[in-house]
Amino acid sequence: MxxxxxxxxxxxxxxxxxxxxxxxxxxxxxxxxxxxxxxxxxxxxxxxxxxxxxxxxxxxxxxxxxxxxxxxxxxxxxxxxxxxxxxxxxxxxxxxxxxxxxxxxxxxxxxxxxxxxxxDNCLFKSLPQNNIPLEGPLVCVELKTKMGFLPVGIPPDLQLKSRICRFHLVQNRKFRQGRVQQISNYCPLDLFSGCPERMECAILELLHNPQNNLRVFCDRRQIFGGERNRSQLDLREFFKLARDRGARDLCNLIKMALCLPLKEDRCKEATLGAARVELRDCLFSTKCCCDTGSSGTCPSELIPVSRHRIPERSVLWRILQCQQLSSEDVSKIYRSTYAHHEPDRFFNKMYPEAVIPKNILSETKIQCESQEEFEHRVLWKFLVALTCRDCSVMLTMQRISKSWSGKPSDPKLNVLEYGGQRYLLSIGVVDLEPKKLDRVAKQFQDDLSMINNFSMEF
Ligand SMILES: O=P(O)(O)O[C@@H]1[C@@H](OP(=O)(O)O)[C@H](OP(=O)(O)O)[C@H](O)[C@H](OP(=O)(O)O)[C@H]1OP(=O)(O)O
Ligand SMILES: Nc1ncnc2c1ncn2[C@@H]1O[C@H](COP(=O)(O)OP(=O)(O)OP(=O)(O)O)[C@@H](O)[C@H]1O
The missing domain is CATH 3.30.200.110 (Inositol-pentakisphosphate 2-kinase, N-lobe)
Known part of the structure; x- marks a missing residue:
């Protein structure tokens, strides 16, 4: 210390x-x-x-x-x-x-x-060593993406959860309680859909009604979004484009940054794990109008598949994958595991241990595992997934001078090409705070209450 x-x-x-x-x-x-x-x-x-x-x-x-x-x-x-x-x-x-x-x-x-x-993630990671000529303001966009899929195994009494994503259940409650003036039409399912049009709708909506899900910083100062909303977003200096196209350029750049395949630097279990793009719609999500449609049927196995993909190794893919460490509805975890869990295995009887358990990818109990070990693993995965549903991604960008056409050697630095300009990009994931074990019970109760009080009137 x-x-x-x-x-x-x-x-x-x-x-x-x-x-x-x-x-x-x-x-x-x-x-x-x-x-x-x-x-x-x-x-x-x-x-x-x-x-x-x-x-x-x-x-x-x-x-x-x-x-x-x-x-x-x-x-x-x-x-x-x-x-x-x-x-x-x-x-x-x-x-x-x-x-x-x-x-x-x-x-x-x-x-x-x-x-x-x-x-400070509003700055580039490891820039001084790289000597890249940059111009214009340094812009950082922070996105709190929230849960990008609907849970599986929803019991009959909670069926609303298969039609309305958790973000919108919470929006409904926030509006009822006067915590937001307007319901956001941002839908995390759109952002994580892999469909370019739906992703664009999601980002434009965040730029229109940011709440605490989008913030923009310029040279380390917040200029837009967040709770104390600064309403003007003028990025002409940043883009140095002939025409000001409002939010559209920023939206395109955010989309490219979120989907950029990054150099692999995760543990083996993480690289082997899958991520499931949600095929079901939330009542608030945008319909996919692409020629191919958002989903189809795999001819060999007759199972539904998405025709859109999120590039593997991108930050968006990594977030979804970590959020899906546990895809089960909280009611299942609460009723079948939390009720008789063994808190001794948790740090201070409260927090998930700071070590990835063995067999993290297995959904079911494996032979050499005791029932207690299995239940510990289920709760550990759920709590870590909760952390990843609440984290934020920070995209830090600045225009690269036309005099430089090289590639940064540092894996923390990337280049985006957009509108005839090149932008240096570094990505950070922040707010990876471990969640307490009692969040399982809290989230279960919260969901019940949000469903009982949900109103389509708003
Ligand atoms: O339950 P949610 O989805 O509303 O998420 C809470 C967040 O609300 P919001 O993103 O505004 O909807 C909430 O964010 P705000 O306080 O609203 O900014 C916290 O992130 C909270 O986690 P913690 O208490 O800091 O550990 C979050 O609680 P957890 O759900 O992660 O337990
Ligand atoms: N490493 C960082 N670099 C730059 N800004 C940061 C960093 N970490 C946090 N911030 C800023 O501080 C804000 C609050 O931090 P953070 O979200 O981690 O707080 P929190 O109380 O844990 O959040 P929550 O309650 O939403 O989980 C963030 O929204 C972000 O704008």
């Missing part, structure tokens, strides 16, 4: 439900800090957190689980830094005016004594 860390000059970058992130003055990294509830509830005992133990576990989860599954070029391993009470007080003050009002019910606890430092 790095001691004597200096928070001077830190600036608010963003936050989610569990953490707050600040950009550091070193110009290259961000500090991620755990938040806790401000409201004191006398029915909930105050537990003194072992912050350092929790952070050490998080670092090993990223190193031993997230990096092998997504690839070392996409996921950064953070370092732990030590913080003093006065640093926390200063940081709480510093970020206050930048935070959205509905987030203020959580804050940095005075007892927090450490945080995680990550490379």
């Amino acid at each position: 790095e001691a004597g860390f200096c928070i001077e000059g830190a600036e608010f970058r963003g936050e989610g439900n569990s953490s707050l992130v600040c950009a550091l003055k070193d110009g290259a990294s961000v500090l991620k800090l755990k938040k806790t509830s401000v409201v004191f509830n006398e029915n909930v005992p105050v537990i003194e957190e072992d912050w350092l133990g929790l952070h050490k576990y998080q670092v090993s989860f990223i190193r031993n689980v997230a990096v092998p599954l997504f690839g070392a070029s996409l996921v950064d391993i953070p370092t732990i830094v030590q913080l003093r009470g006065e640093d926390i007080a200063k940081l709480n003050n510093l970020v206050r005016q930048d935070r959205a009002i509905h987030r203020l019910k959580k804050t940095l606890s005075p007892s927090l004594n450490c945080g995680l430092v990550f490379p």
Whole structure:
């Protein structure tokens, strides 16, 4: 752990439900800090957190689980830094005016004594060594893609889940509770469909109504999207195109970046695993109008197949594959496994162990495995899949000067060719926080309540 860390000059970058992130003055990294509830509830005992133990576990989860599954070029391993009470007080003050009002019910606890430092994904990974001439602003697009398929094994009482994706169940609840002003028509099933038209609809909708699913940063500052929506997005300098075509150019570039086949750098199990492009539609998804249609029937086996593909090795493929580590509906996991699980096998009886279990690809119990080991594996896969349904991808791009026609040697750097220009691209996957075991029960209850209260009126 790095001691004597200096928070001077830190600036608010963003936050989610569990953490707050600040950009550091070193110009290259961000500090991620755990938040806790401000409201004191006398029915909930105050537990003194072992912050350092929790952070050490998080670092090993990223190193031993997230990096092998997504690839070392996409996921950064953070370092732990030590913080003093006065640093926390200063940081709480510093970020206050930048935070959205509905987030203020959580804050940095005075007892927090450490945080995680990550490379800033609004910047290129490993650029200085590469000496590539770049021009125009440095743009980073962050997408929180959410769950890109419908679960399998949905029981009769929850059939709505085979027609409405989880994102839209949540949208419906957010709208009812006044957390969003407008229901988003973004559908994760469109983004992960592999159909160029549907992907375009998904990205254009995110650019139209970003909520917390899309943010755009320019030279490390958020200029668009997120909860405190900045409404104007002017990227003429970035594209340097003769005509301003609004969101269309950015949409095309995002699509290309998400589908770019990357150099393979994942563990063997991840490379052998499959990803299933969803054939069913959500009521909110866009219909595929391509000549071939979105699906057909494989003549030899009479099973439905998609005619569209997501390029293997692309970041989109990797996210879908990790999300599908567990495709079963949460009700099945809750009723058949969670009810009699053995928490001793989990870190602090709560979190998935920071090691990929053997036989990760097998869906069923294998012979040499005890029932207990099998159930542990089922829960582990479900929790890691939940993490991957909640992560964000950051696409960092800048125009390459016409004077340079080379190829970057570093696997973390890629080139996109679009509209007669070349753009340098680096991709990061962030927010790979492990989920607690009790999320199984919470998600099961949440889904029941969202289904019971779902209204087509909105
Ligand atoms: O349940 P969901 O799909 O709404 O996801 C939650 C997210 O909501 P949203 O993406 O806005 O719909 C939610 O995001 P926000 O706080 O809404 O930005 C969190 O990411 C939450 O995870 P955690 O509590 O930080 O571990 C997420 O909880 P998990 O589902 O990952 O447990
Ligand atoms: N490595 C990074 N580089 C640049 N920006 C980052 C990085 N990590 C996080 N951020 C920014 O900080 C924001 C909040 O971080 P993050 O999503 O990890 O928080 P969280 O509380 O864990 O989120 P959630 O509750 O949604 O799961 C992100 O949306 C992103 O804009």
